[in-house]
Amino acid sequence: MWKEEDNKLKRSFQFKNFVEAFAFMTKVALEAEKMNHHPNWYNVYNRVDIELNTHDAGNTVTDRDRKLAEKIDKLYQG
Amino acid sequence: MWKEEDNKLKRSFQFKNFVEAFAFMTKVALEAEKMNHHPNWYNVYNRVDIELNTHDAGNTVTDRDRKLAEKIDKLYQG
Amino acid sequence: MWKEEDNKLKRSFQFKNFVEAFAFMTKVALEAEKMNHHPNWYNVYNRVDIELNTHDAGNTVTDRDRKLAEKIDKLYQG
Amino acid sequence: MWKEEDNKLKRSFQFKNFVEAFAFMTKVALEAEKMNHHPNWYNVYNRVDIELNTHDAGNTVTDRDRKLAEKIDKLYQG
Numbered sequence: 001m002w003k004e005e006d007n008k009l010k011r012s013f014q015f016k017n018f019v020e021a022f023a024f025m026t027k028v029a030l031e032a033e034k035m036n037h038h039p040n041w042y043n044v045y046n047r048v049d050i051e052l053n054t055h056d057a058g059n060t061v062t063d064r065d066r067k068l069a070e071k072i073d074k075l076y077q078g
Numbered sequence: 079m080w081k082e083e084d085n086k087l088k089r090s091f092q093f094k095n096f097v098e099a100f101a102f103m104t105k106v107a108l109e110a111e112k113m114n115h116h117p118n119w120y121n122v123y124n125r126v127d128i129e130l131n132t133h134d135a136g137n138t139v140t141d142r143d144r145k146l147a148e149k150i151d152k153l154y155q156g
Numbered sequence: 157m158w159k160e161e162d163n164k165l166k167r168s169f170q171f172k173n174f175v176e177a178f179a180f181m182t183k184v185a186l187e188a189e190k191m192n193h194h195p196n197w198y199n200v201y202n203r204v205d206i207e208l209n210t211h212d213a214g215n216t217v218t219d220r221d222r223k224l225a226e227k228i229d230k231l232y233q234g
Numbered sequence: 235m236w237k238e239e240d241n242k243l244k245r246s247f248q249f250k251n252f253v254e255a256f257a258f259m260t261k262v263a264l265e266a267e268k269m270n271h272h273p274n275w276y277n278v279y280n281r282v283d284i285e286l287n288t289h290d291a292g293n294t295v296t297d298r299d300r301k302l303a304e305k306i307d308k309l310y311q312g
Contacts, residue, residue: 023101179257
């Protein structure tokens, strides 16, 4: 689940391989661009670590982050 | 399921929306590039129609197509 | 350039290989999802054929298609 | 350019927006999966930071990393 830490919403996702991880990133990219709110994210192989906060709000966690987090969870469930 | 018709392996895939359809296409793209064997494919919104044959074998269906079809089925099942 | 034919805006794009073609498709996918207006498109290897019309307007060409076509041209120029 | 530091090859790439950055990531993903050698990478908006090393060689920089770095540079140039 997401945890709030250091003014960021953070969650780590695990997949069976790189192909599944990158397909998930593609879904998140499509939603993030639509919301015009982009993640800070890190990937290595089958792992995707996402951190969300709002640059325009002094890098704090806002409702835009909570909304994107919720959306990402739905994409993860498929 | 795949059907063989007009010297092509054909299958149509349906998703709940464009985001899911394009994430599936991304998975197929990653596998196709790895096999150096690329689909003829058509997408509109939540539908992806794939046709496979082998250019280097006079546009007939070969084992390379059957192997890619099998791989695509696994990607679809997730 | 785009041509209007059979109530569709049509244009074909050529790339140096599949990787470049699919990266272009990813850009178009991101913009199309943002506009909530999706292309009818076909890809084989380094070629991407796009057809645009508006389902909600009886499958005719509307300003939404012209706007997406313009956007796609910009993505193609990079 | 790439620099070698802490047993990693590192380079940062900048794009005009998220769409261009993610299209670049898609190209890199296609090549990385084909080489079965995946980057450690971080993205935020228009920036992509890549770090390469080889897990199977005790997380040191090997020829596989240098080859992928070279490939990534070519993809960046387009």
